[in-house]
Amino acid sequence: MTTTAPDPRRDPIELQGLGKHYFGARGDALRDLTATIAPGAITAVLGPNGSGKTTLLRILAGQLAESAGGIAIGGRPLPLDARIPYTAVAHGGNNLGEFRMRDALRFAQSRPGWDGAVYERLARAFDLPARGKLHRLSTGQQSGFAIACGLASGAPIVIIDEAHAGLDVPKRFALYEELVRANAEDGRTVLIASHNVGELERLAERLLVLRDGRLIGDLAVEELRGRYLRLVGPSERVAQAAAGAPVVSARVLGPTSELVVDLDGRALDPLPAGVLAEQLDFQEAFVALVRDGEAASPKEAAA
Template sequence: MTGYAVSARDVSVRFGDTRAVDEVSLEFAAGEIHGLLGRNGSGKTTLLSTFAALRRPAAGRVLVDGEDPFENERVMEGVCLIRESGDVLELAKIPENLRYFANARPTWDADFADELVDAFELDRRKPVNRLSRGQQSAFGAVVGLASRAPLTVFDEVYLGMDAPSRYRFYDLLLADYVEHPRTIILSSHLISEVERLFAGVAILEEGRVLLAEDADTLRSRGTAVTGPSAAVDTATAGLTVLSTRELGRTKQVTVYGDLDEAALAAARAADLEIDAVPVQDLFVHLTNREPS
């Protein structure tokens, strides 16, 4: 399988007295698309910077393709981190940027890069810093996709794009991933838009791992049960309740955990509506800091 595997083992990163990342242990399998989720300040960008060797952990160890990436030329040639801030030559025009990345990245596909520039309707005559905010984000996406790096990381790179451009990016990413598999990590607040891409999901909360598991497994853990209040209460008794909504005599309870076949059958026999819960809704409930 192509792509670099990534391993974080008890990784901590400090800024003064603050631990931005606190004893994080995660595994990202090679050749899959992973989601790294978390609220603002959860440590996502800091952790990703250790994968790209932009920051060395204060404690613990990061391994990319089985090796420490820090000052490791072989590994870093195969790692491409694109952040919201750009990570391109802002004062240079698009053609100069493309030539620079072609020389810097052994897996660079120049023809694909040109196709992507056209797909996002970017003006080659302008320096990158003269493009609109959304166009700058799109160009970051171009660089990340055309790099075809064995480890490609997109850290909120698509936030500046309008909706059509974001969906174009998702479609292009998935289509190219199918043709050229590699390890891709997506960090995003737009979870509802990108969750369909994920094979695995990790959630950080205040610098620690809240959960890390297969995306389908995570989806299966969330269930919304809707119907008459008494019947819903009976069906969800003893389960972990994430949220409750009531409208008159109707109640909806979102639970986290496995409902076995017997429980599901009993709920359906009571004419209760059983629905899956999107990853974004699970994320909101699991990271809710408000007192219950």
């Protein structure tokens, strides 16, 4: 009886109680992180600096061993050394050394799913030269080279960890178009970590939000958009309107109050007269979620 190899285009990626501990001052970079990454979807990994994003992505890529827990695809455990063939990774601040482009490209072309047409398309989009030493490229070109090799590799899991931060806006949007194409045409699973939260709103389908090494949000983009509400009006009436909903932030301006509340599936009663309500935009909702997770997250984690 033959068994089919797990395929992240078809099978979910399961993060099972992942932990990463560093001895000394750094402490725990990840704490009991459990989530399911949808197959063939674009997932944004978000969080403040030091939240554990890079640690998580390096573990997923087989570049770093977890201290606790594990990873499975379609219910089948995926040990550290078995993860590398599944993933292509582009990190921010790539240390590409003094390799010549042609040597690095020859190595990248050894991947069994290599697609030269994808590389050439991205090389044009990112203004990559045909030859030269990698360390002499601009920061944006180094990022572009790493991303182009990753997307051309044909790997079923593509990980972009702040690598696009060195790209200007037109080149970042060229990258986003290529990620959507890879996802739509090949069903590839994409994970992207970025500080440009607003740009990911239209790109990602799901979000993993970390704070201090813990997962504080595993939700669809639409869920985050509709989760938080701003209430403004006379203080007593605003407090009445917010009754029963957790308050994320509060501001008092004389007789007027502004509260941000976490609906999290709740429905508020009809608003009292004089109280205005509006949903937070995507970036504001992300900030509210991070603030919401402060009390539940210890401070000593690192990324």
